[in-house]
Amino acid sequence: MANSAALAASVLSDRISALQESQTIAMAKKARELIAQGIDVINLSFGEPDFQTPEYIKDAAKQALDEGYTKYTPVPGYVDLRQAIADKLKRENHLDYECENIVVSTGAKQALANTVLSLVNPGEEVIVFAPYWVSYEEMVRLAEGVSVTLMGALENDFKVTAAQLEAAITPRTKLIMYSSPCNPTGSVFSREELAEIAAVVARYPQVHIIADEIYEYINFVGEHVSIAQFDEIKDRVITVNGFSKGYAMTGWRVGYLAAHKQIASACEKMQSQITSGTCSIAQRAALAALKGGRSSADEMVEAYRRRRDLVLELVADIEGLITPKPSGAFYIFPDVSGFFGKTAPDGSVIENATDLAMFLLNDAHVAAVSGEAFGAPSCVRFSTAAADEKLREAFLRIKDSLKRLV
Missing domain, CATH: 3.40.640.10 (Type I PLP-dependent aspartate aminotransferase-like (Major domain))
Structure with a gap:
């Protein structure tokens, strides 16, 4: 088996060996693994709208099939x-x-x-x-x-x-x-x-x-x-x-x-x-x-604006998160460096944003993405493209977990 592993590694190109896996996709994969184990994970790692595609667009796709496209x-x-x-x-x-x-x-x-x-x-x-x-x-x-x-x-x-x-x-x-x-x-x-x-x-x-x-x-x-x-x-x-x-x-x-x-x-x-x-x-x-036109998009944007404001209100109650107010998209990107050097209940030390993201996944069961993936190693990205009740629950969990770091 060891020889097979060595052979598999040797046949790969330098190009693919140097390439990193997308960390947003990697974190979403870890979240899905926990969900498959029956754990209630709130996934705020993926940059995906939680809305369905508008019906008129779906209807056009069905029509295209009927018309032979x-x-x-x-x-x-x-x-x-x-x-x-x-x-x-x-x-x-x-x-x-x-x-x-x-x-x-x-x-x-x-x-x-x-x-x-x-x-x-x-x-x-x-x-x-x-x-x-x-x-x-x-x-x-x-x-x-x-x-x-x-x-x-x-x-x-x-x-x-x-x-x-x-x-x-x-x-x-x-x-x-x-x-x-x-x-x-x-x-x-x-x-x-x-x-x-x-x-x-x-x-x-x-x-x-x-x-x-x-x-x-x-x-x-x-x-x-x-x-x-x-x-x-x-x-x-x-x-x-x-x-x-x-x-x-x-x-x-x-x-x-x-x-x-x-x-x-x-x-x-x-x-x-x-x-x-x-x-x-x-x-x-x-x-x-x-x-x-843009009417369906504009309706979604109003929901994203409301969710942004909700999350900023929730985060303001969490000591240690420094969070600029986003002007667009559906993320918050707080600086979390104030937690570096702290110790988790299992004795592990939070050395960086990746450690903190993994701690939140395993302790709070909330998936986020380390800022290292985005060239900002002091931050963590949370998607706000989730239902209001999910966001409330997620940041309550995050608040409780972060209090457990000493």
């Missing part, structure tokens, strides 16, 4: 869906794109990966605004690029400043990656902040930007601003979005990017060799989502 689709997506996306970007984001600029992918994650793999050469630097979504750095690693992490200050709602960015750019910088609203912090960049960042990027013609806008609709502070609105850098911005968060369509796996034709064509080529076109039925559902 069961064949291979064009690699960049159906033309009418791409046109609807271009129309949406014009109407809501003030961005002018044609169908040729749009590539529909199997989730926004694939759009991100396509872009990184299409742009980044081995050794080139990618500036990643931190805290960041867990897969950004692993995508850069897969492309053999070099991640340069820029950490936003807690007192600035974790947002990286233009001055920080300018100081980090080198002749090797190829790409910048950020999200707004941000996963995991819920921070939202203002128009003024993005204008300052755009002014910096304009001075470095080799630098491109991936703007991850998957949480666009879940915004509690007003206007969403796309950095591609700034004409001086528009051709170097790749805007990534999708349907999973705003329309509660996580399992449908439909995302998209909008970019300069040269970049869009490169991403189409990459996708043609990996998955080809996205699921036909899911694309018809996505088209219906866009045609149906």
